[in-house]
Amino acid sequence: QKEVEQDPGPLSVPEGAIVSLNCTYSNSAFQYFMWYRQYSRKGPELLMYTYSSGNKEDGRFTAQVDKSSKYISLFIRDSQPSDSATYLCAMSARLGSARQLTFGSGTQLTVLP
């Protein structure tokens, strides 16, 4: 069983829809919870991160963490065609003096005009 499970999609929605992306995890040592966005043929870029359970909002994006259920979500409001990308959840734990990121497999999102 993978430490981080993410529905790979693909997910296709009309412009303006609310998008919900989810990941579950099994390792209680994870401390930070992140969402990366990856456009086609590009490297991942950090979209948002949270440290504790609860919600964090940034513009049209809301990240939600439920540590008791080991479940994280990313909500995108008023989705735009420019949001079309692969979204990767990632979780961070200490790895010696560095941080290890464990990634989900990614959900491919297409927002149709």
Next chain:
Amino acid sequence: NAGVTQTPKFQVLKTGQSMTLQCAQDMNHNSMYWYRQDPGMGLRLIYYSASEGTTDKGEVPNGYNVSRLNKREFSLRLESAAPSQTSVYFCASSEVRATEAFFGQGTRLTVV
């Protein structure tokens, strides 16, 4: 404003050939990482270097070696390439205890 630069961007190798993937960062980060990305598998850590002079194995190190040449540069070497190493390779860097990792554009490697 380069960030993390990887070379080459594309490469085709024959089975058994060797090659080195280069990575350089200009953000003065201490930690650097090599990941591979395969369909349905997400990003998996190959090797990492927490700071200059140290390297450690990640989740999938077999068939690879790394060198942390200096604070800026971290290279990944395939000594004898195999078709199973066909993948997209990403280099990343971060501060030692930072949350955010910055990724390069990737190297698309095909082993035939």
